[in-house]
Amino acid sequence: MSLQLHNSLTGKKEVFKPIEAGKVGMYICGVTVYDYSHVGHARVMVVFDIVYRWLKQLGYDVNYVRNFTDVDDKIIARAAESNIDIQALTDEMIDAFHQDMDGLECLRPSLEPRATTHMDEMIAMIEALIARDCAYVSSSGDVLYAVRSFEGYGQLSGKDIDDLESGSRVDVDESKRDPLDFVLWKKAKKGEPSWDSPWGQGRPGWHIECSAMSCKHLGNTFDIHGGGMDLKFPHHENEIAQARAANDGQFARYWLHNGFVNINAEKMSKSLGNFFTIREVTENFHPEVLRMFILGTHYRSPLDFSDAALDAAKAGLDRLYETKRRIGETTTGIEQVSLPQGFCDALNDDFNTPEALAEVFECSRRINKALDAEEDVSTDIQYFAAMLALLGIVQQDAASWFQGNDEDTDAIEKLLAERMQAKKNRDFARADAIRDTLKAQGIVLEDTASGTTWKRG
């Protein structure tokens, strides 16, 4: 089975064929760096991390580009509020973003371009648009894109320009030829960062950034463009309008959009204020739990966020870690092997991670069963490790997963030794008392043939 993916452009699942055999160019809309990233961002990054990992697994040479929007109204406002330098703010937030992503086991993209270092490309693209009569300088001094000049406008989002206007919530702006026209270049206001341009001092609009950076690093036509569902319109629609009008290229051939993270069945978003940052969540849960939670649902479906859901993800991970711990006790020298067919089929089918996880759990059960029966499980053990490595979960040491690695464990070990002695003397009352004492501290004991292990419950 070859890779099939759901293309938002056609609304259908299609067989993936790269432009150039063996190579894939992929652009994902990154974050605007004015604040810590939230769980919604985590989902995008994890989802496309899986896409990236899987494409690489299939043998493609992937050029994965993900941008940082580091010039924007919100950044300017936040910097002013906090009374810090814009660059200091964006640098700090980019650092924080990288920490969050590392915790989530997201591989770094091939390239992470910043908007502020691509002014020349954006200006050139805007010039091309003006030259082709697709853009104009408005009476306010901004450069605007003339939406009606682009025939295919609305194709990605399935919208009709006239429908958009009739039910429009777009501000009517006298300087616009058409209410839907959007800003390519904003005329500078005093005190705001600005760059030289043929239209005077100013800064780029949001949409032009992605068109310019993707085309620069991946070419005018490239394979995959992705991002959150909310970017489909108008952001991605505008990206297409800009890039195609300026370059003639086809722009992205496959568009992938992930579903939202919801809270109480409502979209998590900055504007609603109902969001949790990744750092807030990882205060109480290991980042792998968040990753597991995300992988448990197909990327295009909505995902309801709650503590209960995270608890369930954690419980599932614990189960896998139990298997990992047992494997650690019984095997040596695990080799990397190919992945099982069912797992590959799942991921080839539009990145069906829930199905892939089901394969992992089934493999886990087979291993436990065989280990109980003292049968050979070497193949499954290798499959198990390979699947987990691909998914980027259960990558911690099993002992530290269960026991933590920063706290003093001498006291625990001492009590365990005492209990072992009591058990030997068949003083079960004493042994159970010790177990209860530890349980009160949140420590659960497990007696196995090879001794007693413990974990934090």
Added chain:
RNA sequence: GGCAGGGUGGCCAAGUGGUAAGGCAGAGGUCUGCAAAAUCUCCACCGCGGGUUCGAUUCCCGCCCCUGCCUCCA
């Protein structure tokens, strides 16, 4: 109003024209000194009403309900 995507066991969540993966939770058994872990067994008539079909949860039509986009948003 326009457009898009959904409604599957207590919860989460895959999937298929021929009677439904997996996880969490629960019940019972095995194992264990007892537990824990592991393992086994059990737990769904797939929103409602029609239609097509030998047969539909899966296709078509209608209805109800939910969410999203149409403004910045991952």
